[in-house]
Amino acid sequence: MTTPASLRAERISTALGGLTVLDDVSLNVGPSEIHALVGLNGAGKTTLMRILLGMLTPDLGTAHLTGVRVCAAGERVWSRVGQMLETPFAYPELTARENVYSSARLHGMGRDAAGAAAARALTALSLDHYASRRAGTLSLGNRQRVGLAAALVHGPDVLVLDEPTNALDPRGVVDLRRILQEASRERGAAILVSSHHLDEVARMADRISVLHRGRILGTLQPGSVDLERRFFDLVLQSDLQEQEQ
Numbered sequence: 001m002t003t004p005a006s007l008r009a010e011r012i013s014t015a016l017g018g019l020t021v022l023d024d025v026s027l028n029v030g031p032s033e034i035h036a037l038v039g040l041n042g043a044g045k046t047t048l049m050r051i052l053l054g055m056l057t058p059d060l061g062t063a064h065l066t067g068v069r070v071c072a073a074g075e076r077v078w079s080r081v082g083q084m085l086e087t088p089f090a091y092p093e094l095t096a097r098e099n100v101y102s103s104a105r106l107h108g109m110g111r112d113a114a115g116a117a118a119a120r121a122l123t124a125l126s127l128d129h130y131a132s133r134r135a136g137t138l139s140l141g142n143r144q145r146v147g148l149a150a151a152l153v154h155g156p157d158v159l160v161l162d163e164p165t166n167a168l169d170p171r172g173v174v175d176l177r178r179i180l181q182e183a184s185r186e187r188g189a190a191i192l193v194s195s196h197h198l199d200e201v202a203r204m205a206d207r208i209s210v211l212h213r214g215r216i217l218g219t220l221q222p223g224s225v226d227l228e229r230r231f232f233d234l235v236l237q238s239d240l241q242e243q244e245q
Contacts, residue, residue: 006190082156088147092136103150
């Protein structure tokens with residue numbers, strides 16, 4: 001019996017400013033899966049994620065969260081979703097701890113549970129030393145960690161992260177990889193991660209989809225030989241076919 005997807009896009013197409021951004025894109029992420037979406041800058045990764053999170057409405061197609069159409073998802077569904085798109089969640093006037101605690105509360109956690117969860121999330125992302133610092137005074141990398149902690153603090157069932165390793169140092173990348181793998185394997189979370197750095201996501205993903213010029217070109221198997229070469233072969237083949245048309 002096939003396990004239903006926790007996150008699903010069905011034949012999504014959309015145009016922005018008269019230009020096609022996504023063209024008949026279908027994608028699914030199942031429970032206990034880390035699915036990486038890779039592509040060059042401008043491929044449409046962020047737009048697809050915004051549609052999956054209900055921030056944009058596609059021209060064609062549908063998006064689903066835990067079996068519910070995104071446009072009909074209620075508070076119960078959204079309370080189990082974590083996300084970080086484009087810029088991390090961080091109010092500059094609040095401390096790192098206050099930001100993460102606020103996120104936990106916004107996702108429905110009680111005061112005591114939110115405080116304990118915030119402390120765990122800060123520790124997991126090596127932010128204890130900066131917990132009392134205002135977010136606006138932190139480095140870009142540490143603001144990224146705060147945003148990740150805010151997305152992860154409530155233990156979401158579905159997690160959508162756009163370029164999560166941006167500005168992270170090697171320790172931060174390793175911390176994030178461990179946290180996502182634990183969330184997937186131990187809690188059964190469905191995780192969609194985008195990146196234009198294939199080598200980073202290949203170390204954490206179970207499956208990799210290649211998005212180029214708004215279309216899914218195919219999938220790559222993490223751990224396979226010449227992964228980067230296979231990625232660029234798909235992109236080049238697509239560009240050549242488009243030039244011939």
